[in-house]
Amino acid sequence: KLSLYTACAGVHPASTLPVMLDVGTNNADFLDDPLYIGLHRPRLRGKEYDEFVAEFMTATQEVFPGVVVQFEDFANQNAFRLLEMYRDKVCCFNDDIQGTAAVALAGLYTALRVTRSKLADQRILFLGAGEAATGIGDLVVEALASQGLSEPEARKRCWLMDSQGLVVKSRTNLNEHKRPYAHDHAPVGDFLSAVKAIKPTAIIGVAAVGQTFTREVLEEMARNNERPIVFALSNPTSKSECTAADGYRWTHGRALFACGSPFDPVTLEGKTHVPRQGNNSYIFPGVGLGLVATRARRATSEMFLAAAKSLADQVPHSDLEQGSLYPALARVREVSAHIAVAVAEVAFARGLAAVERPADLHAFIR
Numbered sequence: 001k002l003s004l005y006t007a008c009a010g011v012h013p014a015s016t017l018p019v020m021l022d023v024g025t026n027n028a029d030f031l032d033d034p035l036y037i038g039l040h041r042p043r044l045r046g047k048e049y050d051e052f053v054a055e056f057m058t059a060t061q062e063v064f065p066g067v068v069v070q071f072e073d074f075a076n077q078n079a080f081r082l083l084e085m086y087r088d089k090v091c092c093f094n095d096d097i098q099g100t101a102a103v104a105l106a107g108l109y110t111a112l113r114v115t116r117s118k119l120a121d122q123r124i125l126f127l128g129a130g131e132a133a134t135g136i137g138d139l140v141v142e143a144l145a146s147q148g149l150s151e152p153e154a155r156k157r158c159w160l161m162d163s164q165g166l167v168v169k170s171r172t173n174l175n176e177h178k179r180p181y182a183h184d185h186a187p188v189g190d191f192l193s194a195v196k197a198i199k200p201t202a203i204i205g206v207a208a209v210g211q212t213f214t215r216e217v218l219e220e221m222a223r224n225n226e227r228p229i230v231f232a233l234s235n236p237t238s239k240s241e242c243t244a245a246d247g248y249r250w251t252h253g254r255a256l257f258a259c260g261s262p263f264d265p266v267t268l269e270g271k272t273h274v275p276r277q278g279n280n281s282y283i284f285p286g287v288g289l290g291l292v293a294t295r296a297r298r299a300t301s302e303m304f305l306a307a308a309k310s311l312a313d314q315v316p317h318s319d320l321e322q323g324s325l326y327p328a329l330a331r332v333r334e335v336s337a338h339i340a341v342a343v344a345e346v347a348f349a350r351g352l353a354a355v356e357r358p359a360d361l362h363a364f365i366r
Helices: 002-009 046-063 076-086 095-115 131-146 151-155 191-198 215-224 244-249 284-294 301-313 317-321 329-349 361-365
Strands: 069-071 092-094 124-127 158-162 202-205 229-232 256-259 266-268 271-273
Touching: 002 284, 002 329, 046 076, 069 076, 069 095, 076 092, 076 095, 076 131, 092 095, 095 131, 095 202, 095 229, 095 256, 095 284, 095 301, 095 317, 124 131, 124 191, 131 151, 131 158, 131 301, 158 191, 191 215, 215 244, 244 256, 244 266, 284 301, 284 329, 284 361, 301 329, 329 361
Parallel strands: 069 092, 124 158, 124 202, 202 229, 229 256
Antiparallel strands: 266 271
16 A cells, blocks of 8 residues: 555655555464464454554554554454544544545546436445445445535435445444444345345445446346446455446446456447446545645534535546546556645645645645
8 A cells, every 4th residue: 555655656665665454364264374473362452442442542642643554454343443533633644444445436427427417316236234334335335424414414415335244223232333224114135136226326336346237236226227337346366246247237338447457448239338446545645645735623514515526626627538537547656636726625624734735735735
C-alpha cells in the first residue's frame, strides 16, 4: 500500500512507514514452528488488545505529530470499533471500509451519468455484509443525506446479503454493523431469490465468493433494468462474483460493469466493452496526499464523498462509451492530484487544515 502511495500519488517513500501490530496467533502450526517470526503466544483479545492499540496510537502522535494512520486488514470485529474509537481523535482512516466505499460510490456516480438517473432512485443489493459492504452502504447513506434524504430513508436503498441470507429485522444474531441495514422483509435464503424479491438496480459483490453472480442472477438483473449495474468487486480473479465476459453476455451487453480483478476487453455483437477495476488505488493515495499536504487534523466521511465525486468526474465521455466506469490507470497520478485537491478543499472549508490555504491549491498539491 505504501508503494502505491508513491506510485499513484508521488508521496516520497521516506515519508511512509509500514507497521505491523503483532498480537500473537491462534494458529497451532505457527505456534509450534521455530521459524515463525511472530510472537509465540495466543492472540490478544478484549481489554489487553485495546490497550496495546491505544499505546501504539498515542505513540504515533508523539513521535510523528500530524501523521496519517491508515488501518489495513483488521478483522471485522476490530475494524469498525477501532475506526469509531479513533476517527475523531487522530487523523486516521480504514481503507477496507472507507477507501472501498469511495471507489464503489464513484463507480455508481459514473454509472448514473450513463443512465441519467439519481442515486436516490437506486436499490442496491450487496453480496456480503462485512467491512466493504457496510462501508459502501454508510457512504451511500451519507451521499443521500447530503441530497436531503433522512438517514432511515437513505438506508432503505441498501440491502445486505450474508452467508445466512438476506439481512432482515427478524434475525436475532446480527452483528452491530449489520443492524442499521436490517429491514422489514420476509427471510430470503439465496442471492437469486433476493434479486427477485428486492429487484435491485445495482448488485455489488464484496463477499469474495466466486461465481455467485450466476447466469440466472444476471438475466434477472437484465429483466428488471434497462442498464443493470453489476459490480463484481472481489479479488483475486478466482473469487470474482463473475467474469466480465459473463457480466456482459448474460445481460446482452447492457450491464454497467466494474470489477475487482483484471479482465480483458469483451467483444459482443460487434461492440467492444472495456471493463475497469474498482480498485482502492484510485482513492487512498489521493486522499492521503490531500491529508498530508494540508496537515489535516482529521479524515472525515465528507472527504471520502469528495474523493468519490472527484474520481467519477474524471471519467471522460470516451471511456463511458466503451463501458469504462473508471479512468485509465495510466492517468492515476493526475487523478490522485485532483482527489487530493478535493480532500484539501474539505479540510480548509471545515477548519481542519493546519497550514494556510495557498493561492493556487492545485499547484500546491502538485
